[in-house]
Amino acid sequence: MSRTVSPIEMEWLRTLLNVSFQGQTQLQSQLTYLTVVEEIWSPYIALKFASSGGESFPSAVRVPVDMIAWQNHHAPVQFLLHINNGTIDELEVIALDGSVVDWENISLDQLEYGVAEEVKIRMNPM
Numbered sequence: 001m002s003r004t005v006s007p008i009e010m011e012w013l014r015t016l017l018n019v020s021f022q023g024q025t026q027l028q029s030q031l032t033y034l035t036v037v038e039e040i041w042s043p044y045i046a047l048k049f050a051s052s053g054g055e056s057f058p059s060a061v062r063v064p065v066d067m068i069a070w071q072n073h074h075a076p077v078q079f080l081l082h083i084n085n086g087t088i089d090e091l092e093v094i095a096l097d098g099s100v101v102d103w104e105n106i107s108l109d110q111l112e113y114g115v116a117e118e119v120k121i122r123m124n125p126m
Contacts, residue, residue: 002035002050008103009036009047013091016067016079019113020121023057023064027081030054030088043100045093056086064119068096070110075099077106 005013010031017028030051038048057064067079075097082090095101 002037005031005034005036005047005049009091011108012079012093012106013081013088015108015111016065016081016091019065019067019115021065021115022119022121023059026055026057026086027064027083027088034088041101041103043098044095045091045101045103047091049088049090051087054087057083057088058086059083059119061116061118064116066114068112068114069106069108070112071107074102074105077101 013031013034017024017031030053033051033053034049035052036047037050038046040046061083063080063082065081069077069079071077075095078094078096080092080094081088082092093101093103093106
């Protein structure tokens with residue numbers, strides 16, 4: 001049975017897509033069309049999505065962007081966005097020490113983004 005994406009899950013997705021890369025706007029356009037079709041909540045979080053609209057991501061890169069949220073009193077938490085056939089497929093949320101993710105208390109105040117080489121935006125030299 002599918003369900004709508006919760007406000008906290010949508011905040012994670014929007015924050016994850018808040019870094020510039022090729023295909024960013026296409027993935028952002030899919031957010032309002034997502035539903036959660038499968039989920040795991042312990043010890044890590046894995047949300048599997050279905051999408052009913054939005055623009056297709058123009059690359060075959062499976063994980064175009066990831067994000068580490070540094071925590072004050074817990075291990076850092078990594079967010080990995082998986083793409084399949086041009087659509088958002090899965091969000092993984094993992095505590096980097098292997099502990100259970102305290103999903104209700106993840107701070108998004110200190111973030112570090114990673115962007116796959118294939119979709120990095122490069123500045124043209126003058």
